[in-house]
Amino acid sequence: NEVQFAASNKLKNTNYQNVYNDIANVIRENDEHDDYIGSGPVLLRLAWHASGQFDSKQEIKGGSYNGTLRFDKELSDPSNAGLKYAFDLLKPIYKKYNHQISHGDLFTLAGVVAVQEMGGPKIPWRYGRVDGDIETVPLNGRLPDANQNANYVRNFFHRLNFLEDKEIVALIGAHCVGKTHLKNSGFEGPWGAATNMFTNEFFRNLLTEKWVLEKNEAGNQQYNNDKGYMMLPTDMALVQDGSFKKIVEEFANDESSFFKVFSSAFNKLLENGIKFEKSSPVLYFKTLDEQDI
């Protein structure tokens, strides 16, 4: 299938740490967002939604290359409700670099910054995505439905070329940060229990908390516990399926194993469908803390 060739870019490698730092500072400056959960989780979701509409079998393949989430046509997909806030956070940074960075590179880099600044693993990242025009916007409706079971989840990620269960389980482990919002997705919670620290807590909670399936105010079924935590049906699918559950147990017991698999799976998600030039360097970024900023 036709792949996109990543072009070389004007910014030199060193400058990308500056872009990283600018995004990290935006997260620090907007720490009051969503009752002080902060802006990390919603920027991580932006990067995932900018990449997760990839489908190699379609004429318009999607994926992060063309930066199409910048168009209202895609941003107005009901699956993307709430992400305009995240895009607006990045607009001043896009302007500052004055076309030296593409939207695809900016959206995916923002996901790397969010994970690392919330204490998650280092994510390798490459630049070179080039903005496509509105003709390259993929059809709405390619992102996953939360009201589904384990087979749906497995088939969904097979479309994104994630054929190993451990990659699938690791990626959904990003639900360790942030929360659901009734007005965005028809799911609500957690009340006060949401975190902005990237850990294996999501997997531990799946195994240790007592979950009760309840219909929420929007009429959707979700799992709630007595501490105000919640799980989506697709979250719970990870302990309802034998193979997924074994991996949940591994990640719950060994956070470094979760981090290792998440790092490579998230990089793969952000690069789906893109053939980078041999000369494209793989960049690793220091966190603000590591730079004593």
Ligand code: HEM
């Ligand atoms: C089966 C696959 C998935 C489904 C059905 C799903 C569904 C959802 C839903 C319904 C929400 C709530 C959105 C809102 O109401 O604001 C959400 C939030 C979130 N998702 Fe997922 N998701 C999936 C996979 C992923 C993946 C692969 C990632 C990243 C690698 C991710 C990262 C996030 C984050 C960080 C949030 C919190 C956003 C916030 O706090 O504003 N999700 N997801």
Ligand SMILES: CC(=O)Cn1cnc2ccccc21
């Ligand atoms: C604490 C809590 O409810 C974590 N959590 C559980 N499922 C989630 C889905 C999206 C965002 C956060 C999610």
